[in-house]
Amino acid sequence: MASHLLLRLEGPVMAFGGETIDNLGVIRDFPAQSMLTGLIANALGWRREDAAAHDRLQARLIFGARLDRPGARFTDFQTAELRKDDAAWTTSGVPEGRGGGEGTYKGQHLRYRDHLADAALLIALRLEPAAEAPTLEDIAAALKRPIRPLFLGRKPCVPTAPLFAGYIEAPNVLTALTQAGRCADNPCARVQWPAGEGELAGSRRVDLCDERNWTSGVHGGWRPVYQASLKAEGQA
Template identity: 60%
Template sequence: MPRHLLMRLEAPLIAFGGETIDKFGVIRDFPALSMVTGLLANALGYRREESGLHERLQSRLLIGARLDSDVQRLTDFQTAQLGKDDLGWTTWGTPEGRRGGPDAYSSPHLRYRDYHASLNVLVALRLEPAAETPTLDDLAQALDRPARPLFIGRKSCLPSRRVFAGWQDATNILEALKAVPFPESPIRLRLQWPDGEGVLAGDRVLDLCDERNWSSGVHGGWRPVREGVFDAPGGAT
């Protein structure tokens, strides 16, 4: 029976990023495959320019998630006054200024960022092929002794508890998510998992664009996932 690694993503603020349009940074309810890849790669110590390592890790990952708390969203309004000599840090290594000429610096830089408040998410994952490096054991060790600080979606979203949450043997991702003890009080739990990794009564199939091209830095392609709901009987987490 396949072994699955469990992660507990819990923090005062979490950002499962979606499509960013202009100055609006929206979020999704479930963690993207690219976000989990980035979190694990950060723990392993991969450098951003090592796109081949990121691509291979992403291609091997099978992930599913269970929301163990209600979704509460908030929008953070962010503003910064930049002078003409101020440059912003970017993930691609080139300092960024403001477009629009000298008049662009007469007003502040504005943007809106959505966050999940006090979210508690269980993630189950495995790697295929399992014997290739890094293995699940390598990932577990890296999560407990990360090469760099871990964050959940954005650098301000620091985990409030241990990310590595143990192991679960199960036939597929869905069964792994269902086998882990549920929250203490009964709750209708929402789940998302890859198509082909189990079926839940009343679930639906969606096409999700959450794979990153780590060379170009953009998202593309589609993968089928299932989303469903079931009533947890209540138990200890």
């Protein structure tokens, strides 16, 4: 048996980013490994320049998610007019300037961003090795009193309740997700868990590219996960 930390992700709007193509920001139903890493790091007060710490935390995370309320998808149409003298902050903490002639910046920058409205998820996670800092207890304390404001995917997506939802003892992530408390409006939840963390009839394997290189800022590599639906009967 191992101790798993539970997080409740719930808010009017959230966005778990997938593969962005040009100006289309698509989403997935479940949070990425990199998104959860960034969420925890933000609660701990880390800076994005702390690449080695982010990479190590991401490598230690063993987690799964249960979609208790799927919500509804919608697409936000965004516009921005960027001028030659406008500077943008980068992940390195240094503003980035612009070049080119004045005509380069005529017209607005258009993009589309998908979101989930009124969804609710439960996350079960543990760390390996468990004794290395930060520990589950360190993360729980940070979620209760985060150093900075937390958001669910994109910065405008603020949670409506505290993220810390307790602990559960379980032999693997799937068992933790199936045995944790269930939402009253959850007739048939969907779950996602990493390979080797439990088996469920009717599941399907999905290969995800959701791990970030925190030095380059680029996602790469693949990890296998499984997805399935849970029947309400027989669940706690």
